[in-house]
Amino acid sequence: MRIAELSRRTGVPIPTIKYYLREGLVPAGERTGPNQAQYGEAHVKRLKLARALVEVGGLSIASAREALRLMFSAGLSELDTIGKAQYAMTPAREYMEDEAWDEAVAEVDELIAKRGWRVKPANPARRTLADALATLRRLDQDDYFELLDSYAETAERLAADEIETVARRGDLDSVAEAVVVWTAVGDTVLASLRRLAQEDKSTRLLEGS
Amino acid sequence: MRIAELSRRTGVPIPTIKYYLREGLVPAGERTGPNQAQYGEAHVKRLKLARALVEVGGLSIASAREALRLMFSAGLSELDTIGKAQYAMTPAREYMEDEAWDEAVAEVDELIAKRGWRVKPANPARRTLADALATLRRLDQDDYFELLDSYAETAERLAADEIETVARRGDLDSVAEAVVVWTAVGDTVLASLRRLAQEDKSTRLLEGS
DNA sequence: GCAAGGCAGATAGCGTCACTATCCATAAAA
DNA sequence: TTTTATGGATAGTGACGCTATCTGCCTTGC
Numbered sequence: 001m002r003i004a005e006l007s008r009r010t011g012v013p014i015p016t017i018k019y020y021l022r023e024g025l026v027p028a029g030e031r032t033g034p035n036q037a038q039y040g041e042a043h044v045k046r047l048k049l050a051r052a053l054v055e056v057g058g059l060s061i062a063s064a065r066e067a068l069r070l071m072f073s074a075g076l077s078e079l080d081t082i083g084k085a086q087y088a089m090t091p092a093r094e095y096m097e098d099e100a101w102d103e104a105v106a107e108v109d110e111l112i113a114k115r116g117w118r119v120k121p122a123n124p125a126r127r128t129l130a131d132a133l134a135t136l137r138r139l140d141q142d143d144y145f146e147l148l149d150s151y152a153e154t155a156e157r158l159a160a161d162e163i164e165t166v167a168r169r170g171d172l173d174s175v176a177e178a179v180v181v182w183t184a185v186g187d188t189v190l191a192s193l194r195r196l197a198q199e200d201k202s203t204r205l206l207e208g209s
Numbered sequence: 210m211r212i213a214e215l216s217r218r219t220g221v222p223i224p225t226i227k228y229y230l231r232e233g234l235v236p237a238g239e240r241t242g243p244n245q246a247q248y249g250e251a252h253v254k255r256l257k258l259a260r261a262l263v264e265v266g267g268l269s270i271a272s273a274r275e276a277l278r279l280m281f282s283a284g285l286s287e288l289d290t291i292g293k294a295q296y297a298m299t300p301a302r303e304y305m306e307d308e309a310w311d312e313a314v315a316e317v318d319e320l321i322a323k324r325g326w327r328v329k330p331a332n333p334a335r336r337t338l339a340d341a342l343a344t345l346r347r348l349d350q351d352d353y354f355e356l357l358d359s360y361a362e363t364a365e366r367l368a369a370d371e372i373e374t375v376a377r378r379g380d381l382d383s384v385a386e387a388v389v390v391w392t393a394v395g396d397t398v399l400a401s402l403r404r405l406a407q408e409d410k411s412t413r414l415l416e417g418s
Numbered sequence: 419g420c421a422a423g424g425c426a427g428a429t430a431g432c433g434t435c436a437c438t439a440t441c442c443a444t445a446a447a448a
Numbered sequence: 449t450t451t452t453a454t455g456g457a458t459a460g461t462g463a464c465g466c467t468a469t470c471t472g473c474c475t476t477g478c
Contacts, residue, residue, distance in 0.1 A: 002446095003454070011305055015438050018455080023436095028455095035444050035455045048348055054436090055302075056344045058267075061436070083408060090404070093264075096220055117409040125408075129401035132394050135265045139257055141390055143374055150370045152402055154363050159406035161359045163414055165352055179411075181350055183404070185341050190403070191396045192338035193361055195299070197368035198392070199292060199334075200326040205372055212425070224467050227427080232465095237426095244426045244473050263465090270465070424475075431468070439460070446453070 003029075006039045010047045017047065024065050025050040046072075049181070053089075057184025063088055067184075071176045082176050083120075086183055090124035095131050104134035115152055162186070212238075215248045219256045226256065233274050234259040255281075258390070262298075266393025272297055276393075280385045291385050292329075295392055299333035304340050313343035324361055371395070 007014045020026045026046050029037030046068070053064040066088035070081055095101060108130045112119055119126070136144050166178045216223045229235045235255050238246030255277070262273040275297035279290055304310060317339045321328055328335070345353050375387045 011307075013438085014454095016436085019437060022456090031455090033445070033455095035442095035453095036446085037455065045348075052344045052348060056341055082411070086404060086407070098220075112405065115406075115409075117405055118412050119405050119408050123405065123408055125401040125404035129398060129405070132265055132397040132401065135261045135394055136390070139254075139261060139390060141387060143377070144387075144391060144395075146374055147370055148398075150367065151399060152406075154367055155399065155402035155406040156409075158359065158363055158403055159410045161356055163407065163410040165355055167414060168352070178350060178353075179407075181345070181348055182353060183407070185344055186353075186403075187396075187400045188337060188341040189357075190360060190364065190399060192334040192341065193364035194367055194395070194399070195295060195334035195392070196321065196326055196328050196332060196338070197324075197361075197364040198295070198372065198388075199328050199332055200324075200365075201368045201372040202291065202388075203327050205376060222467085223425095225465085228466060231427090240426090242426095242474065244424095245475085246426070420478090422476085422478100425473080427471090429468100429470085432466085434464085434466105436463095437461085439458100441458085442456090444454080446451100448449095448451075 001039050002037075003039065006043060006047065009044050010051065012047055012051055020047065020050055023061050025061065025068060049177070052181065053184050056188055057089070058188075059089060059184060060091060063091055067180050071180050072173075082179050085176065085180050087122070087124055089180070089183060090128060092124070093128075093131070095127065096134070098134075100134040100137040101130065104130040104137065107133055111148065111152060115156065117156075158190075210248050211246075212248065215252060215256065218253050219260065221256060221260055229256065229259055232270050234270065234277060258386070261390065262393050265397055266298070267397075268298060268393060269300060272300055276389050280389050281382075291388050294385065294389050296331070296333055298389070298392055299337055301333070302337075302340070304336065305343070307343075309343040309346040310339065313339040313346065316342055320357065320361060324365065326365075367399075 001009075003014055003017060006012075007017055010017075012020075017026065021028060026043060029039040029043065031037050050064055050068060053059045053067060054061065057064075059067065067085050070085040070088060073081060105126075108126055112126075133145075162182060166175055166182070169175050169178060210218075212223055212226060215221075216226055219226075221229075226235065230237060235252060238248040238252065240246050259273055259277060262268045262276060263270065266273075268276065276294050279294040279297060282290060314335075317335055321335075342354075371391060375384055375391070378384050378387060
């Protein structure tokens, strides 16, 4: 198919497709002439995937490219490729390194140890979590920390369900795809559900008083 | 205190404080002359709060302003103000309205009904969730939907814990503050914990095979 | 009392990001 | 044979979150 059909099938405007091609989110089509190329189903899929990561998952173009690259990399049989794809999805940030930060880092390490989680030191989620906890401390939201165990418990159960479900898929390619998509879009799903449940609970609470 | 100390206390550069003042994220100081103003503890707190919403919560300046405005609004005794503050934190987006979208909207309604959640139709999380589910459908990630109940269950338990903890606070101002901060920063905490737990579970799974 | 520096407020500028528009030579479609 | 579409290159756009500069005034240290 040509670019117009690719655009129609995915809902992505042609100039945007060209941009994604330039940025390497979508591989080039098969050239059939100086100014002609053919695209296939793989391109449709890849384009939909790229859009989902950027639009729903909120990834930057650079992060999405990296995640997609790892996801489709040949050495995917090396098992840590999937983990690296996850890492690529956490954008780097600068952290304010004060006492609250040191404390938060220690707290994260402790939590991981307590849960017996086996997590590499390089996992960027460690820093992101520490930053969030440090922020809460700086805002004197101390009672939030009572909830941390409950959060961790919850996260663990979710992860168990997710990994179990995804492991039922046969091929590794398909597993890698699911991990990336579920991570990116799953954040949104979970956050939305949490907001809905919060509204319900607070409505009931206020009604009872 | 003057602006230099405000900057020192919060770690926010002076030009940025001036920008936030212009944008209404932080109220003006008390004027003591044509070009002098005094800031107090309230300004320190408000500034830290604004920074947290923008940096950790990822809110736009406009969303943060709205959330802060509602959070400190006089009519906070009207109970739905807190809910509105939540709504302000979900950025608006455009949705692709195809069959997958209609299906997803119905799915969300069904889920809410099944759970017995009392949620206003205006809650923007409904649309956000529908969009995420529609995206997963378009990517043929059908097995994800097996997890939805588990996600909803999880979200409900989390919300129950959160509301219970926050309700222990005495004054409504403090409750409103916690709701906004916990919503914004809590998303990050939960997402990070989920990633950490995922790495653990997948490490164990791969090791066993 | 007086120079040096800080301050509020206004205005303009900057850098990044994710597109979007234009142009060209060529190729396909009507 | 017009007309439209295409790939690739290059340049432009608009939003966003700051950041820099300027001006007239005030505070501070000597």
